[in-house]
Amino acid sequence: MLGLRNTSRLTRPTLRLHPAQVILAGFLAAIVVGTGLLMLPMAKSGPGGAPLIDALFTAVSSVCVTGLVVVDTPTYWTGFGEAVILVLIQVGGFGVMTLASVIGLAVIRRMSLRSKLTTSVEVKSAGLEDIGVLLLGVVRVSFVIEAAVMLLLTARFWLGYGRPLPEAAWLGLFHAVSSFNNAGFALFSDNIVSYATDPFICLPLCAATIIGGLGFPVINQLRKHAHNPLRWTMNTRLVLWGTVTLLTLGTLYITVLEWSNPQTLGPLDWPSKILVGFFQSVQTRTSGFNSVDIGQLDGATLLGMDILMFIGGGPAGTAGGIKITTFAVLFFIILAEVRGEAVVNVFGKRLSRAVHRQAIAVALLSVAVVVAATAGIILMTDYDLGPSLFEAISAFATVGLSTGITPHLPIGGQLILIALMIVGRLGPTTFATALALRERQLSYQLPKERPIIG
Numbered sequence: 001m002l003g004l005r006n007t008s009r010l011t012r013p014t015l016r017l018h019p020a021q022v023i024l025a026g027f028l029a030a031i032v033v034g035t036g037l038l039m040l041p042m043a044k045s046g047p048g049g050a051p052l053i054d055a056l057f058t059a060v061s062s063v064c065v066t067g068l069v070v071v072d073t074p075t076y077w078t079g080f081g082e083a084v085i086l087v088l089i090q091v092g093g094f095g096v097m098t099l100a101s102v103i104g105l106a107v108i109r110r111m112s113l114r115s116k117l118t119t120s121v122e123v124k125s126a127g128l129e130d131i132g133v134l135l136l137g138v139v140r141v142s143f144v145i146e147a148a149v150m151l152l153l154t155a156r157f158w159l160g161y162g163r164p165l166p167e168a169a170w171l172g173l174f175h176a177v178s179s180f181n182n183a184g185f186a187l188f189s190d191n192i193v194s195y196a197t198d199p200f201i202c203l204p205l206c207a208a209t210i211i212g213g214l215g216f217p218v219i220n221q222l223r224k225h226a227h228n229p230l231r232w233t234m235n236t237r238l239v240l241w242g243t244v245t246l247l248t249l250g251t252l253y254i255t256v257l258e259w260s261n262p263q264t265l266g267p268l269d270w271p272s273k274i275l276v277g278f279f280q281s282v283q284t285r286t287s288g289f290n291s292v293d294i295g296q297l298d299g300a301t302l303l304g305m306d307i308l309m310f311i312g313g314g315p316a317g318t319a320g321g322i323k324i325t326t327f328a329v330l331f332f333i334i335l336a337e338v339r340g341e342a343v344v345n346v347f348g349k350r351l352s353r354a355v356h357r358q359a360i361a362v363a364l365l366s367v368a369v370v371v372a373a374t375a376g377i378i379l380m381t382d383y384d385l386g387p388s389l390f391e392a393i394s395a396f397a398t399v400g401l402s403t404g405i406t407p408h409l410p411i412g413g414q415l416i417l418i419a420l421m422i423v424g425r426l427g428p429t430t431f432a433t434a435l436a437l438r439e440r441q442l443s444y445q446l447p448k449e450r451p452i453i454g
Helices: 002-011 019-038 052-063 079-094 096-108 113-123 131-160 165-180 199-214 216-225 234-258 270-283 299-311 324-339 353-380 385-396 411-426 428-435
Strands: none
Touching (some): 052 079, 052 411, 131 199, 199 234, 216 234, 234 299, 299 385, 353 411, 353 428, 385 411
16 A cells, blocks of 8 residues: 555656746746835835835836836836836846846756756747857847947946936946847936937947847847858848848838928937937837837827837847747748749748748737737727827837826726736747646647638
8 A cells, every 4th residue: 555655646747837837927926026126115206115006017017128107217216216127127138037047057057957948938049959058148248238338328428418427327227228128218207308319329229229129049140150141040131131121111211201290300400300210210129218209209100110019129039029030921921922832932941831820820919919908998098099009019019119198097008008018028929828728739630621711
């Protein structure tokens, strides 16, 4: 009998979480900790601590590197509160499990197989052999870029605007981390509007945003093979071509449509108009700084920015959206169908059917999530489709640009945006996988039949 009891204990199944579930749990844990810290009286200016909804929304926006706010960051939070936000942005930009793995590497000099599996899911790594090297590369690249941008911004705030050096250094550090991690949090009540025509502020922010939005796999490959494009992967080619194309088209679109708008670009000279147009095009790539009042933009401009925000940046980085690669795959699928080609070829390589399905699934799930959230906001408020859709896409794509309605939404509307930020940061397929009770492996295939399409 004793032997039977021991056998039953040995064969008892143990609970094994899917890597996506571990990632979700890590993000939720960071949000809970961040919310608790922001509710402390020492984090809020004035008497008492922050209400739960304000602290929760800010923590989610920080960890999900979004930048949407319900309170004015520089006046509502103390220096301690701003520091908490900064740490949450850095944690969210790295990825919770990625950061945990880096700390583990630093302490015990090795990673378990399960840690490698979880981290590879979060950073979208194709293999496990070099995951430790990849993580250390992510840390080095992040700190080097943030340090460089911090020095440039610090020098400008100190020498150009007469800020005391400690204050200039804090402003430089905060905005460097916020821009590289595509967060969009600013320590000015008007965000970057007061510095809209200053290229020494706007261009470093743009550079950090673009580099962070490329994704860590692209950054690492460029670091190793920048002068040998033949060794670039399809992912790198798609991200680079897509980034250049979208930035160019976005700059032209925003600048032309807002050229004569008296509330935005109208009063500026032509070099400043181009700078502001370029800056806002970059920020739709999921960073979320604004150098003009977004609420004063033309409706057509907002619609174009909706599209740019929804596409987002490169995968496995700090950007959000459905990602450039997903959009590019859908484009080439349509192109192949129009041409009547049986396969989809991109840059001399053939795309597998699995990639087709993944791209279509991500796009359709993302559209469904955004539409449902937009409908919920409209039903809860008196806002019409334009600002409601813009706010929903901004939250889902972890951008942070706002027409100004987020602080005025009811709690239910703010909870919708919170859910959108979490789903958008993890990705709809990763989030759905995390919620699944179990994986299904079918041992059979049904007969084929083709419906009429179109």
